[in-house]
Amino acid sequence: MGSLELDSTTTNSRAVHGAGEDDRLPHKHLSRTDQELDAGALFVLKSKGSWLHCGYHLSTSIVAPSLLSLPFAFTFLGWAAGIICLVVGASVTFYSYNLLSLVLEHQSQLGRRHLRFRDMANDILGRRWGRYFVVPxxxxxxxxxxxxxxxxxxxxMKAIYLLSEPNGTMKLYEFMIIYGILMLLLAQIPSFHSLRHINLMSLFLCLAYSACATAGSIFIGNSSQGPKKDYSRKGDAENQIFGIFNAIAIIATTFGNGIIPEIQATIAPPVKGKMFKGLCVCYTVLIVTFFTVAISGYWAFGNESEGLLLSNFLDDGKPLVPKWFFLMTNIFTILQLSxxxxxxxxxxxxxLERTFADPNSKEFSTRNVIPRIVSRSLSVVISTTVAAMLPFFGDINAVVGAFGYMPLDFILPIVFFNLTFKPSKRSLIFWLNVTIAVVFSALGLIAAVAAVRQIVLDAKTYRLFANV
Incomplete structure (x- = not known):
């Protein structure tokens, strides 16, 4: 197939209405033939959704069960600093995600719609930044x-099992395998857009388990069975300082997304203004869930808050809330986790699709279905195996937050915006952006050190396939 040249009328139309599905790759020099060869964009990142679908995707990616670790983060920060960090995290991420969306909209109006984070980095920072920094x-x-x-x-799943079999012999890694089988099935859903109905259910599920976590915390906090409330910070001065940055990394993970361009890619053109509406839906849900769970959980359990709040609902394996309530909360959580x-x-x-699929064959042809099933299944098997080998949720959360979510969600959106729109150095937005980038770069570096330090300290308790 030869290259298809675009005349000026077509180009101007794209600039007004946003790029269509043919404008899959960011670089304006690529022909449609080159774009059609991108099977990942053609089959996985289909641009067919509405702003409401975008809101579902955003809510699922941000308002996740990791919010149940917020009371634990408060144990390192205390009341005042904990609430301040929540407010700052919500404000800065909402702001940075909107900046990222504006950059994506601007590029779309220029006729080179970016569908992936690496596309943005390639176009704005250069291919080396995209390949060696953003992609990893x-x-x-x-x-x-x-x-x-x-x-x-x-x-x-293990918590549910122990309710009915207190002396049960099944190990944690066995439940991870069961969960992995569920993920193995769901991973075969062909495209991001195909998840819109699942993510609508996910939105209601996160509201449900957050309400249950809040109600359970209040119930236990008001009962005689709850622990004595102690809001003092544990450990010596050194541990308290590193604990603060560890908590910041956990909160960054909780607010993190890392896939804003991929979510915006699911929106049907024109894209202008749709991402903002989706973010408003997401952050309405976020404010309701994050603040209620964090405040009620820390109020009820103080510095005894566990890395997973639901663990506080058990005392020596016996639930401190009605058994049916504990069971229901865990089921809601498992379903949204998937x-x-x-x-x-x-x-x-x-x-995987870009590597193994053939864009010249139909999406559901044998040529594409078999590699899709094999590659996605292998991906899930590897993730399940690693999780079973290293079952330490808190440490994983902190490391991912410090090394991943901090740069992707707090720093790069600011850099992309300033390089794209070049605001005046005398303007408020320029200095606000520079301040955010510098502050969170420093916090990210310190949080990374704190996360690695915590892993080193916990290494003596690490054991492959531990039954924690």
Whole structure:
């Protein structure tokens, strides 16, 4: 097939209405023939959704069960600093995600719509930044999240099992395998857009388990069975300082997304203004869930808050809330975990599809279906195996937050915006952006050191396939 040249009328039309599905790759020099060869974009990142669908995807990717670790982060920060960090995290991420969306909209109006984070980096920073910085970090974020949530899903399943079999002999890694089988099936859903109905259910599920976690915390906090409330910070001065930065990394992970361009890629053109509406839906859900769970959980359990709040609902294996209530909360959590895991598999699926699929064959032809099933299944098997080998949710959360979510969600959107729109150095937005980038770069570096230090300290308790 030869290159198809675009006349000026077509180009101007794209600039007004946004790029269509043929404008799959960011570089304006690529012909349609080159774009059609990108099977990952053609099959996984289909641009067919509405702003409401975008809101579902955003809510699933951000308002995830990792929010159940917020009371634990408060144990390092205390009341005032904990609430301040929540407010700052919500404000800065909402702002940075909107900046990223504006850059994507601007590029789309110029006729080179970006569908992936690496496309943005390639076009704005250069291919080396995209290949050696953004791609490894995003892969670590997305695949690390899948691993962490596989572990969390296994822990929730084990908690349900121990309710009915207090002396049961099944190990944690066995429950992770069961959860991995569920993920194996869901991973075969062909495209990001195909997840819209699942992610609508996910939105209601996150509201449901957050309400249950809040109600359970209040119930236990008001009962005589709850622990004595102590809000003092544990450890010596050194541990307290490093604990603060560890908590910041956990909060960054909780607010993190890392796949904003891929989510915006699911929106049908024209894209202008749709991402903002989707973010408003997401952050309405986020404010309701994050603040209620964090405040009620820390109020009820103080510095005894566990890395997973639901663990505080048990005392020596016996639930401190009604058994049916504990069971229901865990089921809601497991179901949403599976939806979140599938969302974060999409960048991996896109890369696998781009590598192994044939864009000149139909999406559901034998030539494409067999490699898709094999590659995606292998991806899930590897993530499940790693989760079973290293079942330490808190440490994984902190490492992913420090090394992944900090640069992708707090720093790069600011850099992309300033390089794209070049605001005046005398303007407020320029200095606000520079301040955010510098502050969170410093926090990210310190949080990374704190996360690695915590892993070193915990190494003596690490054991492959530990039954924690």
């Amino acid at each position: 970090i995003q892969f670590m974020v997305c695949y690390g999240t899948v691993i962490a949530f596989t572990l969390l899903g296994g822990q929730c 939806a979140v895991g599938v969302v974060y598999l999409q960048p991996t699926n896109e890369m």
